[in-house]
Amino acid sequence: MAEDAAARAVVEVALDAVDGRAEYADVRLVEAEELRAYRQAGADPDVRVEHTLGIGVRVLVDGVWGFAARPLADSADAATAARRAHALAVAARGASEPVRLPELDAHSGSYRTVVELDPFATAESVRQALLGAALDAASAPREVVSAQAGVNAKRQHRHFGNSAGSRQHQHFLESGVLVVATAAGHGDVQRRSYPNSFHGDTGAAGWEFVLGRDLVANAARVGEEAVALLTAPVAPSGTADVVVGSQQMSLQIHESAGHALELDRMIGDEANFAGTSFIGVDDIGSLRYGSPAVTITSDPTVPGTRGSFAFDDEGTPARRHTLVDRGIVRNTLSTLDSAARTGATLTGAARSDGWAWTPVCFATHVYLEPGEGTLDELCDRLGEGFYAEDNRSWSIDERRLDFQFGTEVAYEVRGGKRGRLLKNFSYGGITPRFWGSVEAVADDLRIFGYPCGKGEPKQWSFLSHGAPSTLVRGVRIGVA
Incomplete structure (x- = not known):
């Protein structure tokens, strides 16, 4: 369904199902694939791959929104979602202050993330070697009691159409990386992370984003800094x-x-x-x-x-x-x-x-x-x-x-x-x-x-x- 022409046909089926029966309608067909590979020191790798494909339809009837979504097996699911969204909007008429949208212009086009190295094509052995080296570096000081490293990637194909005539196709790809080290000793526990605390850092790019973060060298640094924090003075008030x-x-x-x-x-x-x-x-x-x-x-x-x-x-x-x-x-x-x-x-x-x-x-x-x-x-x-x-x-x-x-x-x-x-x-x-x-x-x-x-x-x-x-x-x- 990543191909724009095939997605366009499904979007048209959904729009046709509510044509003339709503003030406004829009359709989003989204296919997403996500990869997450994490490792903790002393544990087996945790690798997960997820894939979803579905369609969401919004319609506006007498100023009231209706929305319905379905996983997508064939174009019949698109028409079913559209009819369901219309029925929900009709059933809710009068339940809230009506929405009045301005006159909308049609905006069509396509967009694609610039990628040098496809993270989904990167061998699992390459990912695990990088994570293993990062964990070894972060865990080198004996006071480091736990360490985690991970990489992630997400690919999305988003296709949009509305009753104003817009037709849009966007293809996104993002990659991310993290390392966290926790040290304990001297009656204290301290943590250091890189390149962003909580969930790591992610950008719209390919595997080159991960390589550019120099994970192993920074893993060694965060491990050492977590240990140094154990005996550092407490900041004042x-x-x-x-x-x-x-x-x-x-x-x-x-x-x-x-x-x-x-x-x-x-x-x-x-x-x-x-x-x-x-x-x-x-x-x-x-x-x-x-x-x-x-x-x-x-x-x-x-x-x-x-x-x-x-x-x-x-x-x-x-x-x-x-x-x-x-x-x-x-x-x-x-x-x-x-x-x-x-x-x-x-x-x-x-x-x-x-x-x-x-x-x-x-x-x-x-x-x-x-x-x-x-x-x-x-x-x-x-x-x-x-x-x-x-x-x-x-x-x-x-x-x-x-x-x-x-x-x-x-x-x-x-x-x-x-x-x-x-x-x-x-x-x-x-x-x-x-x-x-x-x-x-x-x-x-x-x-x-x-x-x-x-x-x-x-x-x-x-x-x-x-x-x-x-x-x-x-x-x-x-x-x-």
């Missing part, structure tokens, strides 16, 4: 100036910017998984979210990221949008429904976890625009304070306001130079106060891929955040 490193800043963006700027949270449609948002529709264009050093952008047209695409899952073409411009909220992450109901700009952030879920608002590739200067120059500007990196824990309230993050490592900065290693560093604050205290942003932009759960029933989306190291003044650190 109080108020301090902090340079937040790129990886930690990427999660800061995700939790306190990306989610807070999802329009469905702003209008109360979504409250699962840490609630709504402190930002309101009336705040667009006026709310001071951060300092003039803070510009946050959504741009799924950037190639090679986990949030890259040509069309979102409602068929909206990908475009660059400035969400926060020099500290002022200018746009949101929006979908057809939420933009139509509020009058906000449609920014094309409808995403779904495959054919079985209706699209909801998720972040795309959302990043903090880089500034000038290196990390060392930013530390020199900091003077006295701390450099913190690699997330260990996070918590944020139901309006995306009050947050607390812990990092795997921190370093004292004295006289502009990074000094001794510290453990158990944490910091917290109120979102607009934190971003309003950003003094400077470095030019060391790094991009990290993330999974994100949302909705009820829960679905996953895959997105990315770019983050440079960032200097923030007067941050609350530790536990008072």
